[in-house]
Amino acid sequence: MIQVNYRDVRPIYEQIIDSVQKLVITDALLPDEKLPSVRELASKLAINPNTISRAYRELEREGYVYSVCGRGTFVADNRTLKTEHVRALLQNFDETAAELMDLSVGKEVLQKRLDRIEKGVWNDTGK
Amino acid sequence: MIQVNYRDVRPIYEQIIDSVQKLVITDALLPDEKLPSVRELASKLAINPNTISRAYRELEREGYVYSVCGRGTFVADNRTLKTEHVRALLQNFDETAAELMDLSVGKEVLQKRLDRIEKGVWNDTGK
Amino acid sequence: MIQVNYRDVRPIYEQIIDSVQKLVITDALLPDEKLPSVRELASKLAINPNTISRAYRELEREGYVYSVCGRGTFVADNRTLKTEHVRALLQNFDETAAELMDLSVGKEVLQKRLDRIEKGVWNDTGK
Amino acid sequence: MIQVNYRDVRPIYEQIIDSVQKLVITDALLPDEKLPSVRELASKLAINPNTISRAYRELEREGYVYSVCGRGTFVADNRTLKTEHVRALLQNFDETAAELMDLSVGKEVLQKRLDRIEKGVWNDTGK
DNA sequence: GTGGTCTAGACCACC
DNA sequence: GTGGTCTAGACCACT
Known part of the structure; x- marks a missing residue:
């Protein structure tokens, strides 16, 4: 679901942020639904986990997702x-x-x- | 013609860039027309010359104007x-x-x- | 012989300079040969005479041509x-x-x- | 890694830009790798931080690096x-x-x- | 701590 | 006079 274009000029973490934002906004991802873990998504997209981590952190700051330590990252319920x-x-x-x-x-x-x-x-x- | 709003969140140099871009795009400034000199515009807007210089530099980079050392900055003829x-x-x-x-x-x-x-x-x- | 592309990003006077330089370097224009006058070339290319004038001045400074007041601009003999x-x-x-x-x-x-x-x-x- | 020659005719910020560009292009610096901070590089090269900042800014504009306010400047992942x-x-x-x-x-x-x-x-x- | 912005003032080369 | 460059030092928001 989350896709990244390596040939895009925008940094990857930004593409991930946009991607998740759209999924949340369009209800493709529902509140409290679990996002793929940092490591899982990193290996799936063949990307440095730090990049994913940065994107998730930013998304949390903006209120799109929330993280529960030791459990994972979930879609926030913010209408x-x-x-x-x-x-x-x-x-x-x-x-x-x-x-x-x-x-x-x-x-x-x-x-x-x-x-x-x-x-x-x-x-x-x-x- | 070129105006700046000090209370705007956007940096001043960016406002100047946008301002000049619009003037060029809308033909309010014609090709080879001279822009106010860095120092002139600076004193007129009560702004540091460096800020104007930065705006002009970026405008030149983007192709909207061209600067000739010792003569001034002019509108580029790029349709x-x-x-x-x-x-x-x-x-x-x-x-x-x-x-x-x-x-x-x-x-x-x-x-x-x-x-x-x-x-x-x-x-x-x-x- | 001297051509200008209005859709080029480079300023017109620069295109003229390059154009004349090539003609001189490749012997397409021979030493002491007369260049078109500022006004003549300006009307031919439908360009502001000031632009031509600036190009000729620059070419003279670089040694490609020499100007004789009242007579015109000529190709310099500079091997x-x-x-x-x-x-x-x-x-x-x-x-x-x-x-x-x-x-x-x-x-x-x-x-x-x-x-x-x-x-x-x-x-x-x-x- | 990043070196500057004070006796060069080219401005210092341009030398820094070229230097970083080469490091990125030749994979000497890998995507998401952190560049030295503005202040760090400035003191290391005995140069004003503004000059480094300007170089980094232009590098970001050209897509070679990206800066995250409060975290640092990193190599862009743009193949x-x-x-x-x-x-x-x-x-x-x-x-x-x-x-x-x-x-x-x-x-x-x-x-x-x-x-x-x-x-x-x-x-x-x-x- | 980080980068982003702005000011003040200086020196240079060019016209 | 012009723009181009560089320095010194300040404040901001963000982490």
Whole structure:
């Protein structure tokens, strides 16, 4: 479930954080569900355990997961996180759209893109 | 033209960078046009010249301006920057919209937001 | 003869300088030959005359051309420039090749590239 | 490991950048390995911490390292950097060789230089 | 302790 | 005058 792209410019721990965040936000991982252990995930992804550890620590700091010493790391039950996440996305959406319109990209263009995305044909060829 | 908000959380040099980028992208500053000198802008904004220098340096690195030692800093004549900027914004738009729909934010909601933004009523109350 | 690519990241005056340097070094422009006037070249390339002027000034400073007030700009007769240019290129060649071999790119690979370049099939597809 | 020559014309921060880049590219520094802290390296090289900081900042921007506030600066795990580096060197090699041949430097001359470089006798006398 | 930011002031080369 | 570099020293947030 948690995937990493070695060829990505972003550091691996950041990719892991994003990956877990999405799984939590989209309910793909449910509250109190156990995450793979640091060592398990490390060997599975062929990555230094320290990298995983750092990612989990960061996720705990941000409230996405909680760790129980000697037992493992689990998904936190924090509904406010989701609404906060959506709020941030909407703000980003507004700002991006506003700047695009400033640069004379018509509203119609953006609406067509929304249509395409809704139909699930959103991909690299959809530029 | 170039403005800075001292109470902003973002570092001053970053605000200057964003400010100049927008001026260049929107053609408010034309190619080969001279930017205020480091010392001039520094005294105008009541800021240390080093901070301006840093902003100009990064802008040069990113291709928005070019500096000629002893003469000044000028707007770069790079038209690809603008199309690249729009391309990046559109990609951000798509990704954000897709993630929002994933989180069951309906297309209609986003379209209403586009309407509001188009009408220029996009502001803090629109969050 | 002098060409400029507006979509290039490099500033235009730099492209002009490089362009003229090559023409002089390769004897495409002979000593005492007249260069197009600032205004003429400016209108031909649809560029601000100041940009041309800056390029010519720089070329004069580096010894590639000389300007006669009221008459125009001419190619300098400086044979040492060419040997110096070749020397710089050879040093660059050596350093680049050494670093490539350091990174375990075999000599054979580089030799094949020389062959291809000699045959004139050196182009973008020749990667 | 990281060395600086105060008598070099190049700025110190640039020497540090080049130094670290080579260590990363040649795998002398492995992904997630910790670099000396800004203050540590500064005192070791008898240099102002700001200069180190600037070098690290630019290295982060270019993707060679990543910094975590409060923890330190680490080698980025980006394998594409290395292939990209080789690609850029090969392009430089091609362009330089092509220009040399244009200036009637024979292929044989360049091949002899490759031989010399391979045998490790590439040094100042090889100019 | 770590890096990130900013200020103040200096010297250089170039125009 | 211009930008480029470097130093010295300060404060911040984070671990």
